[in-house]
Amino acid sequence: MRPSVRLLTPEASSRQVSRLLYLCSTCRQQVSRPARSVVTLAQPFGRRHASSDSSSSSSATTPLTEKVRRKIWGTDNPPGLKDPYGGDGAISRALGGSTNENNLAESTGQQELETVTGEDPLAAAASSSGYVPAMTWEGLPTIGHLGRWSDLPPSQADAYSPFVAKKRLVKxxxxxxxxxxxxxxxxxxxxxxxxxxxxxxxxxxxxxxxxxxxxxxxxxxxxxxxxxxxxxxxxxxxxxxxxxxxxxxxxxxxxxxxxxxxxxxxxxxxxxxxxxxxxxxxxxxxxxxxxxxxxxxxxxxxxxxxxxxxxxxxxxxxxxxxxxxxxxxxxxxxxxxxxxxxxxxxxxxxxNPKPKKLAHQLAASAELQDLSNVKVFLTRRRAAHRDEELGRKKIIDAELRARGLME
Amino acid sequence: MKRLQLQQWSGSALSPRARPACGRLLYAGLRRQTTVSSTTTDAAPAADAGVATSRQLAQAPVLAASSQMSRRLLPSPPVEAARESAKLAALHARLYLPSRFPLETLARTLVHASADPNADFNNQSLATLGDDLLAYYATEHLLCTYPRLPLTVVFAAMYAYVGKKTLAAMAREWGVELAAAPGGEVDPGLLQFHRITPGTSLNTGPITGTTRPNDDRTSWRRGMTSRVVYDDHFGEPTMAPGATQQSTSNITPTVTAEEASATFVRAIMGAIYLHAGRPAAKRFFSQHFLSRHLNISELFNFSQPARDLSRLCAREGFESPVAKIISETGRKSRHPVFVVGIFSGKDKLGEGAGSSLLEARSRAAVAALKGWYLYSPLDVRVPSSMEEDGAAPWKPVYIDPGEVVV
Incomplete structure (x- = not known):
C-alpha cells in the first residue's frame, strides 16, 4: 500500500484498543477493517462512497479525492480541471484519440476485435468502403517472428544498401x-x-x-x-x-x-x-x-x-x-x-594512421632515421640481447651445454 | 724523393665501396688456413692488400647477406654491420673524426689481431702505422721543445705521451667499451680481442727473443745509450718477429685489455693518416696527445745532484758551483729552514729550501740541474712543420751535447 493511500485508510482509534498495548498503524488498519460497518460513524474519512449500503447518495457519487479537493479549496466548485485525479491520463487520452483516428489499419488484432464487437463506427465505415476483414494471418504484414527466423525468406526490408560507398578510397x-x-x-x-x-x-x-x-x-x-x-x-x-x-x-x-x-x-x-x-x-x-x-x-x-x-x-x-x-x-x-x-x-x-606502438612511431620518424647514433628496436632489449651484443652469449651457451643444462 | 700520395691510396683501397661483404665472405672459408700475416711496417702493404681485395671482389659472386647465425661463425663483425651500429656512429662523432674517415675503417680499428688473425680485417697494419706516427710526432715534439733532456727522461716522457697505459686511458676516456669475446655477432662498436686467461702471470722473468744481440745473457747490463740503437722508443726491448710467430702458432694469442686499447688508439691514428691525410693526423695528435698535461720536471730522478752539477759546470766551462746560505730560520729550533743557493761565480744557478743544510743544498742543485735540462727555445718548430704548404725556410734547431755522464 502506498503511503499516500495509506493515509486515507481508516485506522482503529485509540478508544477501540487497549491503551496499554501499542499497536502499529498496520495493525490498527487490520483491526478497523472487519469492524468497518461498526465504526462507520466514527470515521470522518471512511470510504463510504464505495460501500453499497451507504445512505448518502451525494457521498456515493462524489469520490473521496473530489471531497478532499473541495475541502482544500473551501468551495464546492474548486478551480482547475474537472477531474484532476481520476479518469485517464493526458497521454492515454491523446493516444486513444489518435488510434481511433488512424482507423487501426496497422493493428489487425485490435481491428478484428472491433469488427467482432461491431461497435466502432469507423470500422463500419471501413467495411462500407470495401474493406474485408482478415480471418487468418495469411497475407497480413508481419513484424517479428515466432522463432526460426533464419528459415524465413529474405524480404525487401532485409536488403540494405548503405548511403556511403562500401569500399573506402585509399589512393x-x-x-x-x-x-x-x-x-x-x-x-x-x-x-x-x-x-x-x-x-x-x-x-x-x-x-x-x-x-x-x-x-x-x-x-x-x-x-x-x-x-x-x-x-x-x-x-x-x-x-x-x-x-x-x-x-x-x-x-x-x-x-x-x-x-x-x-x-x-x-x-x-x-x-x-x-x-x-x-x-x-x-x-x-x-x-x-x-x-x-x-x-x-x-x-x-x-x-x-x-x-x-x-x-x-x-x-x-x-x-x-x-x-x-x-x-x-x-x-x-x-x-x-x-x-x-x-x-x-x-x-x-x-x-595513413599513426602507428599505435611508440616503437613503430619512432622507427618511422625520419628525424631519428637520420641520426646514425640512434638505433630503434621494435622489441624490448633484454639481457640476452645485451649478451649477444657483447659476444658473451655464445660463451654462456657453450658453458650451459658443457654442463648438460641446455640442449 | 717524391712524397707518397697516401690519400689516393686510401680512397681506392679503404673506401667502403671497395670492401663490401661479398669479399668478406669469400675470405671466410679461407681464413682458417691463413697464418698470421707478417707485420707491415708502412702503409704500402696494407694498401696493396686492399687493392687485391677489390680485385677479387670484382670476380666474386654476390652472396646473400649473412644472417645472425652465420655471423657467429665469423671471427669479427662483417663489414656491412658497421653501418648498422649506433655505438660506432656515436664514437665517430665523439672523436670528431673527419667525414672522409668511414665507419667501416673505424670498425676495423676496433678489431685486434688476437680476435681476427686475418690482416685484412684486423687493425694490426693500421696500428703499426699509427705507432710510428705517434712515436715520430711525440719524439720531435720532445726533442725540439726540450733539447737538453736526459735520455731517461725522454724515454719516460715518451711513455707518458704515447705509452701503452696512456693510450689505454685515452680509449677509456673516449668511451670505447670492450666486448666480452670477439665474434661476428658482436656490435662493431665494441673493442674486440681475445682476453688473457685469468691467472696468467704477466711477469715471466727475463725477456728473451728480442732484437738485441746476446739476448740470452740476461745478467748483462743494458746501457742507456744502447737502448737508442736496439730498443723501441720507450727504451724497452722489441720482440723479434720470429718469436711472436712461434708463440702464436701453438695457442690462440691473448692480450690484456690495456694492450688492445692501446692498439686501437694507434690504429685510429694510422687510419686518420690514411684517410684524412697528414694535416688531420697531426691535428688529431695535438688535440688528443699533446693537450694532455705532462709535468716533465717531475720525471727527473737525481741520485747525486751536487756531483752532477759540478760535472756539468766543468763540462760547460762554468766556474765550479758553490753553495751559499741565503737565509735561515730556527737553526736551534725543532723545525729549522735553510734556504741555500748554488752559485757559479756571481750567477745563481739554483735555490732550494730544506730542513737541513745538506737537504737544502741538494734541492738547490736539483733546481739548478732542472733549470739546465728543461731549457726550451722560445720559438719551437718541429721538422714535420716543413711539410705544410708555404712553410718558412727551416732553421736548424738547437742540439745539445747531451746529459752529463758521471
Whole structure:
C-alpha cells in the first residue's frame, strides 16, 4: 500500500484498543477493517462512497479525492480541471484519440476485435468502403517472428544498401577525384539554384558525364568563394552539364506532367531502360570495380582552396564527399573543417594512421632515421640481447651445454 | 724523393665501396688456413692488400647477406654491420673524426689481431702505422721543445705521451667499451680481442727473443745509450718477429685489455693518416696527445745532484758551483729552514729550501740541474712543420751535447 493511500485508510482509534498495548498503524488498519460497518460513524474519512449500503447518495457519487479537493479549496466548485485525479491520463487520452483516428489499419488484432464487437463506427465505415476483414494471418504484414527466423525468406526490408560507398578510397588520386567531383557538382547546383544535397540521389554518373565533370576546373575567388569558381573547358560542356544537373533534384519530374501522356509514358520507358542500363553498368562495374572509370587523378588542384565556412555548403560537400569516398566524417572533424583541403587531409590521416606502438612511431620518424647514433628496436632489449651484443652469449651457451643444462 | 700520395691510396683501397661483404665472405672459408700475416711496417702493404681485395671482389659472386647465425661463425663483425651500429656512429662523432674517415675503417680499428688473425680485417697494419706516427710526432715534439733532456727522461716522457697505459686511458676516456669475446655477432662498436686467461702471470722473468744481440745473457747490463740503437722508443726491448710467430702458432694469442686499447688508439691514428691525410693526423695528435698535461720536471730522478752539477759546470766551462746560505730560520729550533743557493761565480744557478743544510743544498742543485735540462727555445718548430704548404725556410734547431755522464 502506498503511503499516500495509506493515509486515507481508516485506522482503529485509540478508544477501540487497549491503551496499554501499542499497536502499529498496520495493525490498527487490520483491526478497523472487519469492524468497518461498526465504526462507520466514527470515521470522518471512511470510504463510504464505495460501500453499497451507504445512505448518502451525494457521498456515493462524489469520490473521496473530489471531497478532499473541495475541502482544500473551501468551495464546492474548486478551480482547475474537472477531474484532476481520476479518469485517464493526458497521454492515454491523446493516444486513444489518435488510434481511433488512424482507423487501426496497422493493428489487425485490435481491428478484428472491433469488427467482432461491431461497435466502432469507423470500422463500419471501413467495411462500407470495401474493406474485408482478415480471418487468418495469411497475407497480413508481419513484424517479428515466432522463432526460426533464419528459415524465413529474405524480404525487401532485409536488403540494405548503405548511403556511403562500401569500399573506402585509399589512393590519394582517387580521393582527390571524389573531392573534385563533389566540388564541381555543388558548384553546378549552386549556379542552377538547386538544393545542394540533391546530388546525393545520384550515386554514380555515366562515364561521359563524369568525363565532363573531370574536365571542369575550379578557380575559387577570394578566400575560397564558390561564386564563379567553376570554369568549363568549353560551351558544350557547360550546356551538357547544365542539362544533366537540371534533372537532378526532382525538377525533371515536375516537367513531365507538362508533356503529353504518351511522352510521359515514353519518358517512363526511357527511364526504365536507363535504369536497366544503369543496373547493368552497376553490375558490370561491380564485377570489375574500377572507381572513377579508370581516372587516377585530378587535372587541377584549385578545388583545394574552396571554403567550407558556409554550413549548408559544408554539409552538402561532406555528405557528397563521404558518399563518393566512403569515408565517414565524425562531428568534431566536421566542425573543424573549413576548407576542402582540410577534408582531404582528414581522409589522408585516416588512410595513413599513426602507428599505435611508440616503437613503430619512432622507427618511422625520419628525424631519428637520420641520426646514425640512434638505433630503434621494435622489441624490448633484454639481457640476452645485451649478451649477444657483447659476444658473451655464445660463451654462456657453450658453458650451459658443457654442463648438460641446455640442449 | 717524391712524397707518397697516401690519400689516393686510401680512397681506392679503404673506401667502403671497395670492401663490401661479398669479399668478406669469400675470405671466410679461407681464413682458417691463413697464418698470421707478417707485420707491415708502412702503409704500402696494407694498401696493396686492399687493392687485391677489390680485385677479387670484382670476380666474386654476390652472396646473400649473412644472417645472425652465420655471423657467429665469423671471427669479427662483417663489414656491412658497421653501418648498422649506433655505438660506432656515436664514437665517430665523439672523436670528431673527419667525414672522409668511414665507419667501416673505424670498425676495423676496433678489431685486434688476437680476435681476427686475418690482416685484412684486423687493425694490426693500421696500428703499426699509427705507432710510428705517434712515436715520430711525440719524439720531435720532445726533442725540439726540450733539447737538453736526459735520455731517461725522454724515454719516460715518451711513455707518458704515447705509452701503452696512456693510450689505454685515452680509449677509456673516449668511451670505447670492450666486448666480452670477439665474434661476428658482436656490435662493431665494441673493442674486440681475445682476453688473457685469468691467472696468467704477466711477469715471466727475463725477456728473451728480442732484437738485441746476446739476448740470452740476461745478467748483462743494458746501457742507456744502447737502448737508442736496439730498443723501441720507450727504451724497452722489441720482440723479434720470429718469436711472436712461434708463440702464436701453438695457442690462440691473448692480450690484456690495456694492450688492445692501446692498439686501437694507434690504429685510429694510422687510419686518420690514411684517410684524412697528414694535416688531420697531426691535428688529431695535438688535440688528443699533446693537450694532455705532462709535468716533465717531475720525471727527473737525481741520485747525486751536487756531483752532477759540478760535472756539468766543468763540462760547460762554468766556474765550479758553490753553495751559499741565503737565509735561515730556527737553526736551534725543532723545525729549522735553510734556504741555500748554488752559485757559479756571481750567477745563481739554483735555490732550494730544506730542513737541513745538506737537504737544502741538494734541492738547490736539483733546481739548478732542472733549470739546465728543461731549457726550451722560445720559438719551437718541429721538422714535420716543413711539410705544410708555404712553410718558412727551416732553421736548424738547437742540439745539445747531451746529459752529463758521471
Amino acid at each position: 590519394e588520386g582517387l580521393v582527390a577525384l571524389a573531392a573534385h567531383q563533389a566540388a564541381v557538382e555543388l558548384a553546378l547546383l549552386r549556379s542552377l539554384g538547386k538544393p545542394l544535397t540533391a546530388v546525393c540521389d545520384v550515386l554514380e554518373h555515366d562515364e561521359s558525364i563524369f568525363k565532363l565533370i573531370w574536365e571542369c576546373k575550379i578557380q575559387p575567388g577570394a578566400e575560397g568563394a564558390w561564386e564563379g569558381a567553376l570554369v568549363f573547358p568549353n560551351e558544350e560542356t557547360e550546356k551538357a552539364l547544365s542539362f544533366v544537373f537540371e534533372q537532378i533534384g526532382g525538377v525533371a519530374e515536375e516537367d513531365i506532367p507538362e508533356a503529353t501522356a504518351a511522352e510521359a509514358a515514353e519518358v517512363d520507358e526511357a527511364e526504365m531502360e536507363f535504369d536497366d542500363v544503369e543496373e547493368e553498368s552497376a553490375s558490370a562495374t561491380s564485377s570489375k570495380p574500377i572507381p572513377f572509370f579508370g581516372y587516377d587523378n585530378v587535372q587541377d588542384e584549385g578545388f583545394l582552396a574552396l571554403s567550407l565556412d558556409d554550413l549548408a555548403t559544408k554539409f552538402a560537400f561532406l555528405k557528397r564527399f563521404a558518399q563518393l569516398s566512403g569515408h565517414f566524417f565524425p562531428d568534431p572533424t566536421i566542425h573543424s573543417i573549413t576548407t576542402v583541403q582540410q577534408a582531404l587531409e582528414y581522409v589522408h590521416s585516416v588512410n
